[in-house]
Amino acid sequence: MEGAEGAVELGVPAAFVASLQPEAAATVVLPERLQRREAQRQEGVERQRQKKEAQVVKEEQSEFFVAAFAQERKAVEELIAAGQLEEATARLQGLQKLLTESVRFLPPYEVRQGQEAVARLQADLTVRRQQLQPKKKFAFRALKKEAAPGRESRPAEPAWPVVATQAPDHGAAEGEQSGPPLCGFSGVEDEELELGPPELLQRDVVLSELRGCRVRLRGNANTLRVRDCRSCTVLCGPVSTSVLVDGCSDCVLVLACQQLRTHRTRDSRFYVQVTSRAVIEDCTKVSFAPYTWSYPGIEGDFESSGLDRNRNNWNLVDDFDWLATDQPSPNWSLIPEQERISCWD
Numbered sequence: 001m002e003g004a005e006g007a008v009e010l011g012v013p014a015a016f017v018a019s020l021q022p023e024a025a026a027t028v029v030l031p032e033r034l035q036r037r038e039a040q041r042q043e044g045v046e047r048q049r050q051k052k053e054a055q056v057v058k059e060e061q062s063e064f065f066v067a068a069f070a071q072e073r074k075a076v077e078e079l080i081a082a083g084q085l086e087e088a089t090a091r092l093q094g095l096q097k098l099l100t101e102s103v104r105f106l107p108p109y110e111v112r113q114g115q116e117a118v119a120r121l122q123a124d125l126t127v128r129r130q131q132l133q134p135k136k137k138f139a140f141r142a143l144k145k146e147a148a149p150g151r152e153s154r155p156a157e158p159a160w161p162v163v164a165t166q167a168p169d170h171g172a173a174e175g176e177q178s179g180p181p182l183c184g185f186s187g188v189e190d191e192e193l194e195l196g197p198p199e200l201l202q203r204d205v206v207l208s209e210l211r212g213c214r215v216r217l218r219g220n221a222n223t224l225r226v227r228d229c230r231s232c233t234v235l236c237g238p239v240s241t242s243v244l245v246d247g248c249s250d251c252v253l254v255l256a257c258q259q260l261r262t263h264r265t266r267d268s269r270f271y272v273q274v275t276s277r278a279v280i281e282d283c284t285k286v287s288f289a290p291y292t293w294s295y296p297g298i299e300g301d302f303e304s305s306g307l308d309r310n311r312n313n314w315n316l317v318d319d320f321d322w323l324a325t326d327q328p329s330p331n332w333s334l335i336p337e338q339e340r341i342s343c344w345d
Contacts, residue, residue, distance in 0.1 A: 062110065065102045069114060072098065076121050080128050092121055093306060096241075096258055100276035108320055115259060115279065122241045126204060126222060183221075188213055195219065197297065200237070201304075207234065220301040226253065235293050235344055238273070238305035254293045254344065256307060262286065269335060272314045275307060280332055281320040289335040290314045292342050 072095045079088035099114040106114070184206040185193050193215045195205070200219030207215060208227040217224070217236040224239050228247045236243075239257040246263045256273035262280045272278065273291035280286060290312060302309055315334055322329035 061102070061105045062107070065098070065106060066110070069095065069098060069117075073117055073121065077124070080121070080124050083128065083132055085125065085129055085132070088125055092118070092125060095121070096276070100258075103277050103318070108318065108323065111277075111279070111318065112320060115261065118259065119242055119244075122223065184208070184225075185210060185213070185215065192216075197301070202240065207232075216295075218295050218297070218301075220305045224255070224257070226251075237293075237295070237298060237301045238307050240305045240307070252341075254291060256291050256302070256305075258307065271341070273307065273309070273312050274314060275311045277313050277316045277318050279318045279320065283319075283321075284331050286331065287333045287335045288314055288317060289340045292340070293344050295345075 072091065076088050076091045076095060079085075079091060096118050099111070099118060102114075103111055183195065183199055183203045186206070186208045187210075189211040191213050193210075193213055195217050197219035200217060200221045202220065202222045204223045204225075205217065205221045206225045206227065207229060208225075210229045210232050212231045213229075213233075215232065215234045215236075217234070219237050221236070221239050223241050224236060224243045226234060226243070226245045226248060229251055230248070231250045232248075233252045233254075235254045237256065239255065241257065242259040242261065243255050243257040244261050244263070245251075245253060245265055245268075248265045249267050251265075251268045252271075253268065254271040258274070259276050260270075260272060260274045260278040262270075262278070262283055264282045265280075265286060266284045268286050270278075270286065270288045271291050271293070272288060278288070291314065317329075317332050319329035319331050322331060
């Protein structure tokens, strides 16, 4: 302003001096714009730097996981081969825990490889346990009772079908081993099916090609495979390791397990207690809610299974067909609270 006052004193017309003021103001605003632009540029540079650092951390974590997982897997394999099954079981649970805690920074293909490796080890452990401690094959048999004097003998009730071998024209499902007969049901329509603790205890269970059935599995199974079922409800107690659902539609599955994998399944609802993140692949219209089934003795079954009841990732689902990180997968959803079933019996 001193220059303007001096110009007036020198006899320069006031109107001419006033016309110069907007240009002076513009020269003040321009540096502020440049400053804002520079600040924005610096923020962008900082974001890129942080992103690169985060990526480096993830890569380092992933490299550590791969090395640690490979070392621990080899140790479990050696323990199984040596017949040290108790220690192998404990180490395998630690391996599963390592995988579960690393899912958040691992790429999907490494998660899948880890899950498949754990499933193979679990299958090897089961086969080895059966080799070293052979169990009598289970079968439903009707016990003949002598009729009391004056009473007519009642005919024995028909036995439920139990899977003795894998269904024809079907290869072993992922994670299944070929070997001793498996426990379960196959090829049944519109029936109420049930197995209890004596039949399930640490056994591998297969439900295949069921139609319109309601299945209750009360007890602690080792693994569960549900294959090619339609319009069924499956209520299952705690499973020590993994559950695989493959090729099912219009089903309701109530499951408690360490690991849940679902393939080629549609229009189905899951009520789950799962300690790792559930995985879906080639699935559509599947939805999830927390595990809500209960029965007398379930607490003891949870204790023998080794599952942590305080840890449930029912709402954390990895879709291997949906790699976008900024948008949710359209293939799965959460069941609204008002639509969830809480009473099953």
